[in-house]
Amino acid sequence: MANREFYDLIIIGGGPGGLSAGIYALRASMRTVLIEKAAPGGQMTQSDEVDNYPGFKHISGFDLSQNFLEHAQDYQLEILSDEVTELQPGIDQHSIRLAGGDVLKAHAIILATGGSPRKLNVSGEDELYGKGVSYCAVCDGFFFRNKTVLVVGGGDSAAEEALYLSKLANKVILVHRRDALRASMILQQRLFADPKIDIIWNAVVTKIKSQDGAVHAVDLKDTQSGAQSELSTDGVFIFIGFDPNNQLVPAGVKLNADGYVCTDEKRESSIKGIFAIGDLREKYARQIVLSAADGCTAALAAAHFVETKRSGHIDMAQSK
Numbered sequence: 001m002a003n004r005e006f007y008d009l010i011i012i013g014g015g016p017g018g019l020s021a022g023i024y025a026l027r028a029s030m031r032t033v034l035i036e037k038a039a040p041g042g043q044m045t046q047s048d049e050v051d052n053y054p055g056f057k058h059i060s061g062f063d064l065s066q067n068f069l070e071h072a073q074d075y076q077l078e079i080l081s082d083e084v085t086e087l088q089p090g091i092d093q094h095s096i097r098l099a100g101g102d103v104l105k106a107h108a109i110i111l112a113t114g115g116s117p118r119k120l121n122v123s124g125e126d127e128l129y130g131k132g133v134s135y136c137a138v139c140d141g142f143f144f145r146n147k148t149v150l151v152v153g154g155g156d157s158a159a160e161e162a163l164y165l166s167k168l169a170n171k172v173i174l175v176h177r178r179d180a181l182r183a184s185m186i187l188q189q190r191l192f193a194d195p196k197i198d199i200i201w202n203a204v205v206t207k208i209k210s211q212d213g214a215v216h217a218v219d220l221k222d223t224q225s226g227a228q229s230e231l232s233t234d235g236v237f238i239f240i241g242f243d244p245n246n247q248l249v250p251a252g253v254k255l256n257a258d259g260y261v262c263t264d265e266k267r268e269s270s271i272k273g274i275f276a277i278g279d280l281r282e283k284y285a286r287q288i289v290l291s292a293a294d295g296c297t298a299a300l301a302a303a304h305f306v307e308t309k310r311s312g313h314i315d316m317a318q319s320k
């Protein structure tokens with residue numbers, strides 16, 4: 001249960017963006033609550049190794065998320081383990097509803113709900129989820145020691161996860177729909193140098209097949225020739241990007257064509273006092289460090305917003 005009904009700031013989502021926002025909000029003496037339905041840390045907890053967060057040459061995603069959490073807790077950030085089901089913008093204040101029906105109100109809201117893995121939407125994917133189909137190598141890779149696994153995708157996630165899986169599996173086959181990867185050069189170099197990783201270019205998975213209730217093969221289609229083939233595998237790891245978790249974004253907030261929230265440089269959306277940060281926001285690159293930076297910017301801007309509002313200098317009714 002929340003400590004109070006009215007806050008200066010409510011942060012929804014406890015990934016690197018939300019936790020950073022919490023740290024900066026507490027430093028600005030804002031009455032703040034952060035609400036997270038799962039364990040704090042967000043997607044970062046599922047990264048085996050993070051080696052591009054400045055100040056840490058190598059750290060596991062889990063350890064980095066613990067560091068963020070402990071830092072926020074040091075500032076006495078109130079963290080509520082609950083699900084937000086609705087965000088209602090208001091003229092004077094914004095309100096949110098929790099799964100149990102409780103309503104909390106605040107001058108400002110920071111949405112830090114991140115994104116979810118995109119699905120292939122092929123036959124067998126849903127039915128075999130947890131039985132060989134996975135969207136998280138760190139969570140499920142252990143079950144594929146000395147086996148053959150398929151990784152689908154050509155971005156940073158697919159490359160990183162293929163490299164992680166190659167430490168466990170006997171063989172990793174990366175299937176990409178084009179003839180060039182989207183992943184950063186350093187990851188590509190590591191992929192190409194890894195003797196356990198093979199790449200099948202210009203191919204898509206059209207079906208995931210099972211035997212005795214577990215994945216045993218996929219159907220592939222060559223994107224150039226249209227030729228079909230079957231490939232044996234024990235697991236299918238899908239990393240083809242993700243979609244923003246924008247279900248709570250209220251009507252009136254401007255989204256881009258892909259559903260990401262458009263913000264200004266303060267990370268404020270088209271509704272005053274409602275901010276969006278991290279992977280939910282339209283931006284050039286998606287990185288832990290950028291989510292953390294977004295959290296800082298939004299919290300500082302929210303603090304300024306709350307101060308100005310208290311002094312009566314903001315007309316909430318005026319749209320941006």
Ligand code: NAP
Nearest residue numbers: 120153154155156157158177178182239240241242285286
């Ligand atoms: P991404 O960069 O959007 O890459 C998605 C990949 O999946 C692309 O190669 C895409 O192919 C492919 N794809 C998309 N839909 C497909 C479909 N239906 N069938 C087959 N293939 C499909 O996504 P991501 O790798 O998850 O990365 C998301 C963001 O997080 C990026 O900004 C990335 O840089 C960042 N990230 C960074 C790190 C890091 O720096 N260490 C780690 C992970 C993620 P095309 O190339 O043909 O479009």
